[in-house]
Amino acid sequence: MAEIRQIDRRWIFLCVAVALVVAMLLPFSQPISPSPSVRAVYDFVEELPAGSCVLIATDYDPQARAEVVPITDAILTHLFRRDLRVVGMTFWPEGASLGNRLFEQAGQGLGKERGADFVYLGYKPGPISQIITNMGEDIRSAFPRDANNQPTAGMPICRNVSSLRDVRYIIDIAAGSTVDPWIVYGGDKYRIPMAAGCTAVVGPELYVYTNTGQLTGIVAGLRGAADYEVLLGSPGSGVQGMPAQSVVHAIIVLFVLAGNVAYFVRRRRTADG
Numbered sequence: 416m417a418e419i420r421q422i423d424r425r426w427i428f429l430c431v432a433v434a435l436v437v438a439m440l441l442p443f444s445q446p447i448s449p450s451p452s453v454r455a456v457y458d459f460v461e462e463l464p465a466g467s468c469v470l471i472a473t474d475y476d477p478q479a480r481a482e483v484v485p486i487t488d489a490i491l492t493h494l495f496r497r498d499l500r501v502v503g504m505t506f507w508p509e510g511a512s513l514g515n516r517l518f519e520q521a522g523q524g525l526g527k528e529r530g531a532d533f534v535y536l537g538y539k540p541g542p543i544s545q546i547i548t549n550m551g552e553d554i555r556s557a558f559p560r561d562a563n564n565q566p567t568a569g570m571p572i573c574r575n576v577s578s579l580r581d582v583r584y585i586i587d588i589a590a591g592s593t594v595d596p597w598i599v600y601g602g603d604k605y606r607i608p609m610a611a612g613c614t615a616v617v618g619p620e621l622y623v624y625t626n627t628g629q630l631t632g633i634v635a636g637l638r639g640a641a642d643y644e645v646l647l648g649s650p651g652s653g654v655q656g657m658p659a660q661s662v663v664h665a666i667i668v669l670f671v672l673a674g675n676v677a678y679f680v681r682r683r684r685t686a687d688g
Contacts, residue, residue: 427670434666447654449642452625455632456610457493457646459584465498467583468576472597473505473514475590479614483588484517485640485653486612490586491521493647495532500572502582504536504558506546506593511538515562529563530570537562543593547600551579579605588612588634594621598629612639 449457463469471490475483494501503518505511518535527533536558539546549557554577555567567573576582585607587597594611602609608631611621615636624630634643640653 430670431666447641447645449646450639452622452632453634453639453642454646455625456490456586456634457643459608459610459631460490460493460497460499463497463499463583466500468500468502468572468581469494469584469586470502470504470579470582472585472587472589472593473503473510473517474507474587474593475505475513475614476507476509477513479590480513482614482636482640483590483612484513485637485651486634486643487514487517487588488521488651489640489643489647489649489653490588490612490634491517492525492649493643495521495525495527496647500576501533502536502554502572502576503534505538506543507591508538508540511562530561530565531572534567534570534572535562536567543596544600547579547596548604551601551605553578579607582607585609586612589617590614591617594624594630598624602629610634 460469471487471494473483473487491501501518501522503514505514515535515537518533519529521527522529522533536554539558546557555573558567561567561570579585579601582605585597585601587594587609589611590613594613594617598609601607609629610631610633611624612634613621613636615638618633618635618639621630621633621635625633634640637653640651642653644651644653
């Protein structure tokens with residue numbers, strides 16, 4: 416047991432790395448049962464009338480892409496399949512180009528037209544509360560040009576969706592703390608239903624909002640993306656990543672259990688000695 420307590424942490428890292436590589440080279444399938452929180456987001460989108468506008472905020476940077484990109488891809492695919500109009504933007508300057516690319520790929524893949532079916536407005540500096548309030552009055556005033564430097568005033572989607580009051584659903588996909596101001600200054604102020612996508616570590620902080628009804632649901636982490644893909648019937652990177660994630664989690668749990676066993680054995684021997 417002394418050897419377990421004194422093991423070099425680099426061996427743990429090596430075990431995790433080996434387990435990850437093996438899981439990727441020898442993938443296996445595992446049953447995935449979508450959580451009620453993810454299903455609630457999916458069901459809400461299903462109930463929106465065709466042509467409704469959904470706003471997606473891609474509030475993350477490339478460092479979080481392993482978790483949030485599969486979430487974004489799955490939700491965008493669902494929205495475009497349902498013939499919903501989508502407006503995108505971000506409060507993270509590092510993620511503007513990534514968000515713009517994801518919108519382009521999803522839209523083009525499903526035959527949607529930029530400026531008519533979707534627009535990605537990009538990043539705008541300034542206080543979040545002020546920008547959301549400005550969007551609540553006039554989106555074209557808040558974002559005179561989109562992420563491709565095209566004027567928004569002449570876009571069909573911006574003529575039909577002039578402010579947040581015309582938005583039927585807000586989804587903030589976040590790697591940080593932007594969900595809270597979106598709820599306060601967007602969802603609550605303009606009475607717009609909201610949902611959140613987020614990294615796994617952010618998720619626990621947000622579930623309280625599902626209890627209050629301020630969020631209809633949460634799509635958290637790679638598991639949340641996998642759940643959404645299962646509901647769509649289109650397995651993607653979320654489902655593909657679950658075996659590797661499950662194996663790594665199992666390795667970590669085994670090391671935690673071994674460490675605890677070693678601790679209690681040592682304490683008992685000390686008490687007996």
